[in-house]
Amino acid sequence: MSDLNAQMVEKYRNSFLKEVEANVEEGEWVKMCMQCGVCSGSCPLGPYWEHPPQEIFMMIRAGKREEVLKSESMWMCTSCYNCIVRCPRGLPITHIMHGLAHYAERLGLAPKQNPTRRFALMFWDNIAKHGRVNETVLSIKLYFMDGFSAGIKRALEMLPVGLGMLKAKRFNPWGLFFHKGCKGKRDIQKILAKAREIELAKAAKFGG
Amino acid sequence: MSEPVATNQTILVVGGGISGMTAALEAAECGKQVILVEKNPSVGGRITQLYKYFPKMCFPACGLEINLRRLKANRNIRLLTMAEVTRLEGEPGDYTATIRIRPRYVNENCTACGACAEAVEAEFDDEFHFGLKKRKGAYLPFIMAYPQRYVLDPRIIGTEDAERAKAACKYDAIDLDMQEQTVELKVGAVVWATGWKPYDAARIQPYGYDRFRNVITSVELERIMDPNGPTGGRLVRPSDGKEAKNIAFIQCAGSRDRNHLKHCSRICCMASLKQATYLREKFGDEGRATIYYIDIRAIDRIEDFYARVKADPNVSFIKSKVASITEDEKTGDVILHGVDTEGYHRYSNRHDLCVLAIGMEPSVPAGEFPIELVVDDNGFIQSDPANGAIFAAGCAEDALDVNRAVQSGTAAALKAIQVVNRVAGTEG
Ligand SMILES: Cc1cc2nc3c(=O)[nH]c(=O)nc-3n(C[C@H](O)[C@H](O)[C@H](O)COP(=O)(O)OP(=O)(O)OC[C@H]3O[C@@H](n4cnc5c(N)ncnc54)[C@H](O)[C@@H]3O)c2cc1C
Ligand code: SF4
Ligand code: SF4
Ligand code: SF4
Ligand code: SF4
Numbered sequence: 364m365s366d367l368n369a370q371m372v373e374k375y376r377n378s379f380l381k382e383v384e385a386n387v388e389e390g391e392w393v394k395m396c397m398q399c400g401v402c403s404g405s406c407p408l409g410p411y412w413e414h415p416p417q418e419i420f421m422m423i424r425a426g427k428r429e430e431v432l433k434s435e436s437m438w439m440c441t442s443c444y445n446c447i448v449r450c451p452r453g454l455p456i457t458h459i460m461h462g463l464a465h466y467a468e469r470l471g472l473a474p475k476q477n478p479t480r481r482f483a484l485m486f487w488d489n490i491a492k493h494g495r496v497n498e499t500v501l502s503i504k505l506y507f508m509d510g511f512s513a514g515i516k517r518a519l520e521m522l523p524v525g526l527g528m529l530k531a532k533r534f535n536p537w538g539l540f541f542h543k544g545c546k547g548k549r550d551i552q553k554i555l556a557k558a559r560e561i562e563l564a565k566a567a568k569f570g571g
Numbered sequence: 572m573s574e575p576v577a578t579n580q581t582i583l584v585v586g587g588g589i590s591g592m593t594a595a596l597e598a599a600e601c602g603k604q605v606i607l608v609e610k611n612p613s614v615g616g617r618i619t620q621l622y623k624y625f626p627k628m629c630f631p632a633c634g635l636e637i638n639l640r641r642l643k644a645n646r647n648i649r650l651l652t653m654a655e656v657t658r659l660e661g662e663p664g665d666y667t668a669t670i671r672i673r674p675r676y677v678n679e680n681c682t683a684c685g686a687c688a689e690a691v692e693a694e695f696d697d698e699f700h701f702g703l704k705k706r707k708g709a710y711l712p713f714i715m716a717y718p719q720r721y722v723l724d725p726r727i728i729g730t731e732d733a734e735r736a737k738a739a740c741k742y743d744a745i746d747l748d749m750q751e752q753t754v755e756l757k758v759g760a761v762v763w764a765t766g767w768k769p770y771d772a773a774r775i776q777p778y779g780y781d782r783f784r785n786v787i788t789s790v791e792l793e794r795i796m797d798p799n800g801p802t803g804g805r806l807v808r809p810s811d812g813k814e815a816k817n818i819a820f821i822q823c824a825g826s827r828d829r830n831h832l833k834h835c836s837r838i839c840c841m842a843s844l845k846q847a848t849y850l851r852e853k854f855g856d857e858g859r860a861t862i863y864y865i866d867i868r869a870i871d872r873i874e875d876f877y878a879r880v881k882a883d884p885n886v887s888f889i890k891s892k893v894a895s896i897t898e899d900e901k902t903g904d905v906i907l908h909g910v911d912t913e914g915y916h917r918y919s920n921r922h923d924l925c926v927l928a929i930g931m932e933p934s935v936p937a938g939e940f941p942i943e944l945v946v947d948d949n950g951f952i953q954s955d956p957a958n959g960a961i962f963a964a965g966c967a968e969d970a971l972d973v974n975r976a977v978q979s980g981t982a983a984a985l986k987a988i989q990v991v992n993r994v995a996g997t998e999g
Contacts, residue, residue, distance in 0.1 A: 403894075
């Protein structure tokens with residue numbers, strides 16, 4: 364168990380809902396859910412979720428902390444916003460899903476092999492380093508995420524798309540070797556470092 | 572038309588639905604002078620469009636009949652139909668109301684013989700039946716309309732149809748020169764009883780009311796059940812006239828929703844429970860009703876009614892707000908999609924017809940009253956000293972069933988009577 368996780372378990376012994384309200388982005392909305400089911404029924408990925416959003420909200424209120432935080436469910440969200448526009452109570456469901464995923468990650472409870480999680484981390488490393496995404500490097504890393512042979516296979520499958528993009532100048536193979544990044548890359552890194560510091564301080568405060 | 576006479580001791584009632592009629596009658600039966608202003612050509616309001624009343628399952632015609640008898644017998648009420656209040660100024664005990672009266676083109680001589688309607692050729696959507704049927708350009712709004720007097724649609728005025736109607740009338744009842752009139756009246760207090768209208772179902776995009784013929788509203792179903800209605804009382808669906816033996820009801824359609832009406836419309840749970848019994852009435856054991864709900868709000872004594880409907884094995888309840896509807900183009904069937912809250916099961920259920928238990932909103936939108944009034948977030952008129960001697964009754968005050976609308980009408984009448992009594996005290 365990570366330190367932060369242990370602290371949180373201690374602090375919110377009786378109420379996972381309170382923990383979510385205090386630590387998860389838009390978490391204070393969870394109690395507003397009236398369990399109507401529209402979000403779950405409207406989600407294009409609905410059939411693939413183990414626990415659709417409506418159920419996640421109920422599980423939070425029922426105190427199913429481990430089950431929620433270790434779940435793959437909120438990692439399924441593709442930010443299509445269908446749920447948000449339809450929710451009769453105006454819950455920012457998409458943001459709560461990302462907030463939960465992020466919180467689980469911070470606590471070290473997120474499922475390690477979840478592909479969305481791995482992609483998110485890769486994307487973050489990539490953009491944080493250069494201040495701008497290097498799409499070439501990112502796609503290659505993504506293809507080879509599950510090893511060399513799987514990567515070759517995936518790359519071959521995507522070849523026609525890649526060639527098309529090359530023709531349309533939407534893809535720059537030289538990016539593999541040269542990447543300009545953005546102006547003031549250093550400053551961006553400083554901003555990110557500061558943001559991280561604030562976030563950790565906040566977490567430590569709730570933990571203490 | 573003779574000018575109505577009014578003084579500071581007169582009570583003006585705006586809206587002749589069940590709550591306005593009640594307020595007018597209660598006040599008049601207490602000896603007060605009342606002017607009753609109704610926008611439509613006849614009184615009764617929305618209840619005249621219902622097939623049966625919950626919880627007793629009697630016909631609205633019966634209660635309406637009693638009220639009409641009281642109305643005809645009372646000389647203290649002056650009824651103005653096709654009339655609207657365009658301006659209202661003043662203070663308690665001293666208001667001036669400006670009333671615009673549209674021409675009916677038919678006078679008191681009318682015997683409702685119907686010869687004019689037969690002579691006229693033009694047809695229009697029948698608003699009483701929500702456009703599910705056509706009516707002639709000369710028409711009686713509905714069978715029990717009061718006054719029992721025909722109306723000429725202004726769209727036929729100046730056409731040959733108008734002349735045909737006039738020629739057909741043996742009683743000299745048609746007056747094509749009738750003009751719009753504006754009258755100014757002094758009144759002491761006002762009862763505002765303009766009622767409700769159904770929320771615009773087409774705005775609930777995922778339900779496809781504007782795209783799928785077999786998605787209808789609860790108010791339309793009441794018309795379909797009417798023996799004098801668009802289907803002659805046969806419970807059939809609009810797309811192909813097939814008997815609708817398997818009907819889905821979607822609760823809170825447009826209510827309790829930040830994208831639509833925020834309030835609970837309070838009557839629609841009961842309306843769907845009532846309509847579920849229509850299936851058994853028409854098809855016996857072959858009828859099936861499925862009610863999709865968030866929670867059933869059958870308040871206090873009508874809980875018994877809920878219990879009775881629930882005991883019927885042919886009525887099932889699915890705890891889920893339906894996410895979307897699609898149509899099977901070949902059969903016209905509707906397919907309801909969603910996830911139920913009791914177990915989080917995903918469903919796609921096929922039905923012959925889907926009825927949206929549509930929400931109620933105030934018929935006069937906030938900001939469109941002829942005088943500034945304090946309303947709540949949903950546009951219902953509040954009981955507030957700032958409203959002076961303007962008292963709301965019925966669904967102008969809140970989403971109410973008939974029983975409560977009548978109580979609210981009586982309460983408003985009492986408040987208005989107190990105001991005009993005070994005026995009488997100071998003047999007399
Ligand atoms: C599907 C459905 C089924 C229902 N079934 C039942 C049931 O079974 N039992 C039950 O108890 N209740 C039922 N209700 C509720 C019932 O319809 C209302 O309680 C009732 O109509 C309220 O009467 P009202 O007089 O307040 O309003 P209304 O009936 O709306 O009357 C208002 C009147 O004011 C007039 N008006 C509007 N604007 C103006 C204006 N500007 N100037 C002058 N006049 C104006 C209108 O023309 C109308 O005549 C049902 C409702 C729905 C939606
Ligand atoms: S749509 Fe909104 S209110 Fe309904 S279950 Fe989802 S989050 Fe809760
Ligand atoms: S935003 Fe996420 S949770 Fe919401 S409907 Fe889209 S994929 Fe589903
Ligand atoms: S207007 Fe004349 S023709 Fe028409 S119903 Fe009345 S009496 Fe009959
Ligand atoms: S009465 Fe029932 S259907 Fe109508 S808004 Fe309230 S809960 Fe929904």
